[in-house]
Amino acid sequence: MRRIDDLSSFHAAREAGLAKLMPNVPRIAVGMGTCGTGNGAEAVYHAFADQIQGRGLGYKLVRTGCFGACSEEPLVNVRLPGKPLVVLHRVQASDVTAILDDIAAGRIPAELALCKIEEWDHITSHVQYGCDYREIPLWNEIPFFQGQKKLVLRHCGLISPLDIEEYIAVGGYEALYKVLIDSDPERVIEQIKLAKLRGRGGAGYLTGLKWEMMRKAQSGQKYLICNADEGDPGAYMNRNEIESDPHSLIEGMTIGGFVTGATEGILYVRAEYPLAVHRLQQAIEQAEGCGLLGENILGRGFSFKLSMVEGAGAFVCGEETALIRSLEGKAGRPTPRPPYPAQKGLYGKPTNINNVETWYNVAPIVIRGANWFQETGSAKSPGTKVFSLVGKVQRTGLVEMPLGTPLKTFVYDVGGGVAPGRSVKSVQTGGPSGGCIPQDMFDTPVDYETLAQLGSIMGSGGMVVMDEDNCMVDVARFFVEFTHSESCGKCVPCRSGLDQSLRILNKFTRGQATEADLVTLDEISRMIRDMSLCGLGQTAPNPVLTTIRHFRNEFEDHLRAKRCRAGVCEDLALSPCENSCPLHMNIPRFLELLKEDRTEDAFLSVILDNPLPASTGRVCQHPCDNRCRRAGVDDAVNMRDVHRFIADSAFADDALYARAMARLLAVRKAATGKKVAIIGAGPTGLACAYYLSLLGHEAVIYESNAAAGGMLRYALPDYRLPKDTLDREIGIIEGAGVKFVFNTVVGRDVMLNDLAGEYDAVFLSIGTWKESWVYLPGTELTGVIPALPFLEAVAKQQPVTVGRKVTVIGGGNAAIDSARTALRLGAEVTILYRRERKDMPAIPEETEAAEAEGAKIVFLAAPHRIVGDAEGRVKAIEAVKTRLGEYDSSGRRRPVPTGEVIRFACDTVVLAVGETVDLDFVKASGLKLQESGTMLEVDRYSLETSRKNFYAGGDLITGASNVSNAMGYGKKAARNIDQRLMAEKRWSQLWPDFEYAQSAPHHPSESGRHHVREVDAAVRAKTFHEATLGLTPVEAMEETCRCLRCDVRNGD
Amino acid sequence: MAAASSTHSLLRPEEQDFLDGLIRKHQGQPGMLLAILEAIQERQPNHYLQPEVLEYLAARTGIPGSQIYSVVTFYALFNLRPQGEHSVCICRGTACHTRGSRTLLERVKLQLGLQDGDDDGSADKVTATTADKKFTLRTVACFGQCALAPVVEVDHNILSHVNERALEREIDHLRENRDEAN
Amino acid sequence: MPNMISLRIDGELVRVEEGHTIFQAAEAAGKQIPGLCQMKGLSPVGACRLCVVELAGVNRLLPSCTTPAQEGMSVTTQSARIKSYRRMIVELLLAERNHICAVCVSNNHCELQALAMKLGVTHVRYTYAYRSFPVDTSHPRFVLDHNRCIVCTRCVRVCAEMEGAHVWDVMGRGVGSRLVCELNRSWGQASSCTGCGKCVQVCPTGALAEKGCAVEEMIKRGQSISRLAETRGGVL
Missing domain, CATH: 3.10.20.740 (Ubiquitin-like (UB roll))
Incomplete structure (x- = not known):
């Protein structure tokens, strides 16, 4: 490469570069940052190279950096002369032949296309590729890139990082040229100050002020350092910046050297980034070869030398004084400031350290000016920041956004939210120095000050998204383990304080923590924050303090209930499935017992954990599937249908059933003489009464209806849960000694105060039986019926008038139940839901079954008004098409009405938008209410209300939920009531020892998951007979063999 | 200043020449000691720093022995014990952790027969070498490959989206190859 | 002036x-x-x-x-906050290593102990770590007991800055930090140690002591080192 020392040689280099960037032959650029290479880009590159050569094609093939959409790697750019640049994604070596065939025919392989670029603002120049390919979206039209502004990443993934001419082609080194020609360092510093460029390493200090201090320092030798010791786990933007565009860093530092008076620059790069080190070395050599670095740059008499030092694995060296000591050949232990590096730094000389990304902002400010820079970002923090969006989002990668963009934009819009069926919990920002921001605070703009107010920091820009499967206590422990191991050890608060913090956090994850521990942890964290010598110690407690602040419940759960809801802390649960089950059924046990062909034992195991297995086996939402480890192999074990099989088998075998019941009663404890009243014979009340009875108490259920079951009997249709099956199950509960008082309404026929006098404890579990009303013109017309009364009437076999064309409004289980019931009554059914399918609360299998039976579902339709005929009967319904707008605090998009109205002719409208608590009852009870004012307040752990010995559980305190959740509350309440009444923990005494194999299978079954058999849709839609048939014995047995026995702990 | 340098060294002449060359190359440069130590370790077949090498370095450079030892034990990169033939490095960064890298680590520990007592303990990172010196298991705080979580590096090859089975197969494969070579 | x-x-x-x-x-x-x-x-x-x-x-x-x-x-x-934090620091130190005053040569002459008493530390709220540390008795005149060390680095500094021998430094990091003699030699084998004993005199606890002292017998004269520094006109 020739030396560049004047404009004409500059232009020559530029032209040469442009000819490479936009040749008149097809150009193929394979993304080969570490991400791409890790995903197979090397093989892709070689495939291209081999074939291009083998087929004698004259195409230009280069390696480029990373464009940022890391989860789409390998990325390959293809550009035909005169046409837009097209980014292909997830390219494998096997795709190469077809791609080249397409290119040879002048086509673009559209199926592999992610997006196209017609023109690109390189900030230091502008490039026009060409217009075409209407079917391919522009890069900033696709969700991942929408809203992004590529300033720092202006060249990444587009130019070759190995070729200085391509860098020059897009305006590289022009800023340096300008600065040297103008020869006015003060003016450059003014621009940087005016631009309010803040350090991008995390502290956010004004770069201009640092440079000014450095310039003013009187000294011969001065040093510039680039901190590329990116140690934050979860952050990798600096790595990408260097690998994809090393020259921007070199240029930035050279400019910095000139204006501050430093003649030597050092790049401190961590050893874990070998590719970055390599690319930087090559770039330095090229720059020196051109005379753009080293002696007498551009012939202007300014000399600047850049050398590289590799870090050796110490996170603390990201702190500037530690970094300097490291360069001086000492251990990387921070030293006191003052003196500041700008006064006395490396070897006692004035030194200025800036983060990689800060240097990348220099050339743009020089070329486009401070005013231009201020147009982006927030008032206090202009410009952009590159964030690494990782963790549980659908789309991970590097995201460059203007500062001040709200957090929810990153999580939902760019990242696409979390996996379907999961809910997002928090975002951890700023790495180990940062904190966790809970989901309800996602409106927060991402900026230095706003994040600091929440107890976090922006730091290097790491953003780790966490969902319900992440335990925040474990997250706190994880970070403290990291900072503890990276602590330099010099100051006592950090060295010893973090050690004690880790001990306490370990106690939490093992269920051994005490109340005092939580206080000590909080106290010591504040001390470490206030007393530590350097930034590592000062910020290390942030993860702990923010999780205690925003997720205190999780700490308390670990402490008081010894529960880890996320299922992470293994010492606190038997197995992931058991932990997720609201009833905490010992699932591995019943699977193993059935596997050993011991149906009676399996049935006893099941009914000891859950008195309504045939019901839950048919209608439970199966949260156990979500965490089943078998899903990592193929699919979760079908535990729900196995326990249904066990129950059904027992009910079909009278002798077995009788023996099991006898054994159940043998477990029952002696009469205690205590009496408990339970209000409501729904699943919650039934579960509570059952366990109380087994514990020896007299349990009496007061029920307003004529029979027990609650929603199971009066809302769930027969085709889901046959009534005789339910009756059989309630027989178990009666068999356990529970008494019922039917047709009795508490508050009318008997008063709570009366019960208080007669019973030792009262448990309220009346559920949610009021239909949520929707305010809609036309609801007074004949033919508009709320869902619950409709389903209840059908269950009670009362006359119900349903027309021929039914519209159901809603997306939950009640809506689907209503729809499928209406179908069976001979109607044509349309369901209107105002959001999308994935947002529906109903169990997906139910929704699919409804559609198979002929129901139509119209999504994104919100009811607008119901139209009546002259006689006041429903004749049509009008709905407004919605589109999904902003994310609300539930993590779903709010439906926003568009102008479009659609109309459905119908004669019946079923309103199934939700169920609520009976507010009159709640208010009349005299018990304290929750802040919302609509539900009773109970102690989180004991379920006691504000009145002594009065407890409440189920939908009454949670709002409308599902059967197993409801039963879980009943079971928990029984345990707590018993403990209070007997002043003793007797719960575990209820379970006999079941002896069964205690080893994990060496060769678990290879078979896939068995799904429950369904009656043919056309057949079943005409009757109320059961729609699903359950597993066959062979299928059930195979399912038990698929279980990996996560409950076994001996490491076998 | 260190005491008068010892001309008595356990190192062979070529080794001494190599070290002298390194010292000459980096003399007076910032980061000299790190660069020298990194180069020495890279070249050593078992990737560790031998005591006699450190003695020689102290004597030749005048850097106090205690300072050299301080540096060698402060940074996670440096090993004072011979490393195994194959290195398995599990990333324990945040993204990898949220995607289950701790389970991977426990799994590999079991598979390689490494108990907690085998930990070298320096710099508080997991570094354990199997008794037959064939495998060294270590962790790294973060590879910077977060989008590919969980990440494991086996002998300088980065594997992405690693699950337990894949890693088990990979290690078995290395074991078999080695056995064949024997 | x-x-x-x-x-x-x-x-x-x-x-x-x-x-x-x-x-x-x-x-x-x-x-x-x-x-x-x-x-x-x-x-x-x-x-x-x-x-x-x-x-x-x-x-x-x-x-x-x-x-x-x-x-x-x-x-x-x-201030209340400062006092509370100081107490925490002393408690952390006491829990970090094995500070058993009753059998220590510096009992009643120890700066850590004196400070604990002055701050009113009556108990330690943190978990004692009971880490196991060696005792180096290889030197003919002195003893290094890591169990009493608080890694204050006075010994490191006095040896490097005043005596110019730089025998001591700190190895490892975090709670694994420990005093190291030359290239991890035992003190008795150290080639650059002049035996001046300054490190012993400046050590605030019983970590560094003279041989021949039984319990409570190690009385240090750190002020003599300070005076020496002053007369040399060295560090402030």
Whole structure:
């Protein structure tokens, strides 16, 4: 490469570069940052190279950096002369032949296309590729890139990082040229100050002020350092910046050297980034070869030398004084400031350290000016920041956004939210120095000050998204383990304080923590924050303090209930499935017992954990599937249908059933003489009464209806849960000694105060039986019926008038139940839901079954008004098409009405938008209410209300939920009531020892998951007979063999 | 200043020449000691720093022995014990952790027969070498490959989206190859 | 003639030479700020954090041993928060290693012990780590007992700065930090140790001691080192 020392040689280099960037032959650029290479880009590159050569094609093939959409790697750019640049994604070596065939025919392989670029603002120049390919979206039209502004990443993934001419082609080194020609360092510093460029390493200090201090320092030798010791786990933007565009860093530092008076620059790069080190070395050599670095740059008499030092694995060296000591050949232990590096730094000389990304902002400010820079970002923090969006989002990668963009934009819009069926919990920002921001605070703009107010920091820009499967206590422990191991050890608060913090956090994850521990942890964290010598110690407690602040419940759960809801802390649960089950059924046990062909034992195991297995086996939402480890192999074990099989088998075998019941009663404890009243014979009340009875108490259920079951009997249709099956199950509960008082309404026929006098404890579990009303013109017309009364009437076999064309409004289980019931009554059914399918609360299998039976579902339709005929009967319904707008605090998009109205002719409208608590009852009870004012307040752990010995559980305190959740509350309440009444923990005494194999299978079954058999849709839609048939014995047995026995702990 | 340098060294002449060359190359440069130590370790077949090498370095450079030892034990990169033939490095960064890298680590520990007592303990990172010196298991705080979580590096090859089975197969494969070579 | 500046310490007006630290200003005014790593005559490192003070108008707590006194400062050396934090630090130290006073050569002559008593530490709320540390008795005249060491680095500094031998340094990091002699030699094998014993004299606890001392018999003369530094005109 020739030396560049004047404009004409500059232009020559530029032209040469442009000819490479936009040749008149097809150009193929394979993304080969570490991400791409890790995903197979090397093989892709070689495939291209081999074939291009083998087929004698004259195409230009280069390696480029990373464009940022890391989860789409390998990325390959293809550009035909005169046409837009097209980014292909997830390219494998096997795709190469077809791609080249397409290119040879002048086509673009559209199926592999992610997006196209017609023109690109390189900030230091502008490039026009060409217009075409209407079917391919522009890069900033696709969700991942929408809203992004590529300033720092202006060249990444587009130019070759190995070729200085391509860098020059897009305006590289022009800023340096300008600065040297103008020869006015003060003016450059003014621009940087005016631009309010803040350090991008995390502290956010004004770069201009640092440079000014450095310039003013009187000294011969001065040093510039680039901190590329990116140690934050979860952050990798600096790595990408260097690998994809090393020259921007070199240029930035050279400019910095000139204006501050430093003649030597050092790049401190961590050893874990070998590719970055390599690319930087090559770039330095090229720059020196051109005379753009080293002696007498551009012939202007300014000399600047850049050398590289590799870090050796110490996170603390990201702190500037530690970094300097490291360069001086000492251990990387921070030293006191003052003196500041700008006064006395490396070897006692004035030194200025800036983060990689800060240097990348220099050339743009020089070329486009401070005013231009201020147009982006927030008032206090202009410009952009590159964030690494990782963790549980659908789309991970590097995201460059203007500062001040709200957090929810990153999580939902760019990242696409979390996996379907999961809910997002928090975002951890700023790495180990940062904190966790809970989901309800996602409106927060991402900026230095706003994040600091929440107890976090922006730091290097790491953003780790966490969902319900992440335990925040474990997250706190994880970070403290990291900072503890990276602590330099010099100051006592950090060295010893973090050690004690880790001990306490370990106690939490093992269920051994005490109340005092939580206080000590909080106290010591504040001390470490206030007393530590350097930034590592000062910020290390942030993860702990923010999780205690925003997720205190999780700490308390670990402490008081010894529960880890996320299922992470293994010492606190038997197995992931058991932990997720609201009833905490010992699932591995019943699977193993059935596997050993011991149906009676399996049935006893099941009914000891859950008195309504045939019901839950048919209608439970199966949260156990979500965490089943078998899903990592193929699919979760079908535990729900196995326990249904066990129950059904027992009910079909009278002798077995009788023996099991006898054994159940043998477990029952002696009469205690205590009496408990339970209000409501729904699943919650039934579960509570059952366990109380087994514990020896007299349990009496007061029920307003004529029979027990609650929603199971009066809302769930027969085709889901046959009534005789339910009756059989309630027989178990009666068999356990529970008494019922039917047709009795508490508050009318008997008063709570009366019960208080007669019973030792009262448990309220009346559920949610009021239909949520929707305010809609036309609801007074004949033919508009709320869902619950409709389903209840059908269950009670009362006359119900349903027309021929039914519209159901809603997306939950009640809506689907209503729809499928209406179908069976001979109607044509349309369901209107105002959001999308994935947002529906109903169990997906139910929704699919409804559609198979002929129901139509119209999504994104919100009811607008119901139209009546002259006689006041429903004749049509009008709905407004919605589109999904902003994310609300539930993590779903709010439906926003568009102008479009659609109309459905119908004669019946079923309103199934939700169920609520009976507010009159709640208010009349005299018990304290929750802040919302609509539900009773109970102690989180004991379920006691504000009145002594009065407890409440189920939908009454949670709002409308599902059967197993409801039963879980009943079971928990029984345990707590018993403990209070007997002043003793007797719960575990209820379970006999079941002896069964205690080893994990060496060769678990290879078979896939068995799904429950369904009656043919056309057949079943005409009757109320059961729609699903359950597993066959062979299928059930195979399912038990698929279980990996996560409950076994001996490491076998 | 260190005491008068010892001309008595356990190192062979070529080794001494190599070290002298390194010292000459980096003399007076910032980061000299790190660069020298990194180069020495890279070249050593078992990737560790031998005591006699450190003695020689102290004597030749005048850097106090205690300072050299301080540096060698402060940074996670440096090993004072011979490393195994194959290195398995599990990333324990945040993204990898949220995607289950701790389970991977426990799994590999079991598979390689490494108990907690085998930990070298320096710099508080997991570094354990199997008794037959064939495998060294270590962790790294973060590879910077977060989008590919969980990440494991086996002998300088980065594997992405690693699950337990894949890693088990990979290690078995290395074991078999080695056995064949024997 | 050095420039004099004035500042307020605990309400009292104090005059001190420009360039001196807040700690030195306090000392000159007869106020004792606790500290275990600092020592007159040695460069300050700000490691123990016991000497922190509050400064009016500044949010953070500042280590007085390394912060230069400035004209017009208003410093508070004792506040409820500072006292509470100092106690925590001492408790952390006591829990970190094995400080068993009853059998220690420095019992009743120990700076850590004295400070604990002064701060009113009656019990330690943290978990004792009971780490196992060796005792190096290889030197003919001295003993290094790591169990009593608080890694204050006074010994490192006095050997490097005053004696010029740099025998000691700190190896490892975090709670694994430990004093190291040369290339991890036993003290008796050290080739650069001059046997001057300065490290023993400056050590605030019983970690470094003279052989031949039984329990309670090790009395140190750290002031002699400070005087030596002054007469040499060395570090402030």
